[in-house]
Amino acid sequence: MMPRPAFPVGPLWMIGCGNMGGAMLRRWLDAGLDPATVTVVTRSGAGVPDGIRSLRAPPVDERAATLVLAVKPQQLDAVAPMLASIRPRLLVSVLAGVEEPALAGRIPAGAVVRAMPNLPVAIGRGVTALFSSSADAGVRDAATALAAPLGLAEWIADEGMFDAVTALAGCGPGFVFRFADALAAAGTSLGLPQDQARRLALATLAGSAEMALTADEAPATLADRVASLGGSTREGLNVLDRDDALVDLLRRTLAASARRNAEMAAAAR
Numbered sequence: 001m002m003p004r005p006a007f008p009v010g011p012l013w014m015i016g017c018g019n020m021g022g023a024m025l026r027r028w029l030d031a032g033l034d035p036a037t038v039t040v041v042t043r044s045g046a047g048v049p050d051g052i053r054s055l056r057a058p059p060v061d062e063r064a065a066t067l068v069l070a071v072k073p074q075q076l077d078a079v080a081p082m083l084a085s086i087r088p089r090l091l092v093s094v095l096a097g098v099e100e101p102a103l104a105g106r107i108p109a110g111a112v113v114r115a116m117p118n119l120p121v122a123i124g125r126g127v128t129a130l131f132s133s134s135a136d137a138g139v140r141d142a143a144t145a146l147a148a149p150l151g152l153a154e155w156i157a158d159e160g161m162f163d164a165v166t167a168l169a170g171c172g173p174g175f176v177f178r179f180a181d182a183l184a185a186a187g188t189s190l191g192l193p194q195d196q197a198r199r200l201a202l203a204t205l206a207g208s209a210e211m212a213l214t215a216d217e218a219p220a221t222l223a224d225r226v227a228s229l230g231g232s233t234r235e236g237l238n239v240l241d242r243d244d245a246l247v248d249l250l251r252r253t254l255a256a257s258a259r260r261n262a263e264m265a266a267a268a269r
């Protein structure tokens with residue numbers, strides 16, 4: 001296995017540390033990020049990992065080399081003024097929708113990287129999409145080094161694709177968790193005890209995903225392998241496939257999320 005790239009040299013400040021910031025930071029610390037180089041700035045002080053300096057305003061005793069912005073898009077204008085004179089080498093924003101010029105215009109930095117992580121980064125099995133208009137190799141290496149311990153990291157060439165990537169991978173775990181519940185509920189409706197149905201649903205999802213990730217064949221081929229001719233899986237697949245029911249449902253699901261990302265982008269322009 002390739003050695004993981006080293007974390008960028010500190011100090012690293014994280015602004016906002018809720019569901020996503022907290023998941024990323026905990027994973028970075030597990031992966032060897034030096035806690036002494038990290039400062040978290042939040043409104044409430046809640047949710048900051050033990051052993052990390054937690055403040056309500058940016059520190060005055062150091063300058064951030066890397067600034068990770070992890071507040072909600074709607075909170076950007078509340079935090080931007082206190083960050084406007086920091087001028088970090090690298091600003092990494094995980095804000096859905098909010099575009100690079102909107103970030104650079106509010107928080108001057110050597111370079112801006114948009115990152116779109118998802119919740120499984122907490123266990124190092126997430127997806128992080130990255131975009132920057134900067135071609136600087138140092139900037140790209142630093143962002144890649146931050147994303148690598150979180151799971152799969154992919155650079156996106158066109159910022160216009162970022163709302164789509166966000167809908168698929170950023171929001172995706174929410175849809176998968178909902179699917180897991182629906183699969184379990186469907187099992188319960190056939191008579192299985194609720195806790196057993198949930199265990200079976202989650203293990204089935206995990207095993208199928210792992211198998212699809214490592215298989216040489218496409219998921220469609222794997223589905224055909226489950227569906228024996230004249231058997232019961234085919235009957236079930238016929239329900240999902242009729243009039244492209246599942247594909248259509250997911251198309252509308254992702255389109256709704258992408259639309260909301262575009263609205264948040266427009267609000268921040």
Ligand SMILES: NC(=O)C1=CN([C@@H]2O[C@H](COP(=O)(O)OP(=O)(O)OC[C@H]3O[C@@H](n4cnc5c(N)ncnc54)[C@H](O)[C@@H]3O)[C@@H](O)[C@H]2O)C=CC1
Nearest residue numbers: 016017018019020042043070071072073075078095096117
């Ligand atoms: N939750 C998720 O799965 C994902 C979230 N994101 C992005 O991550 C960002 C954060 O989302 P969540 O973590 O879910 O939200 P959250 O509400 O859990 O966390 C927000 C954090 O910002 C802090 N905050 C709010 N106002 C502040 C202020 N004025 N000054 C300092 N800190 C302040 C809060 O104290 C909290 O720590 C969003 O921009 C979202 O688009 C991106 C990908 C996935």
Ligand SMILES: O=C(O)[C@@H]1CCC=N1
Nearest residue numbers: 096166169170171172
């Ligand atoms: O729901 C949201 O707006 C964020 C973006 C991706 C996942 N959560």
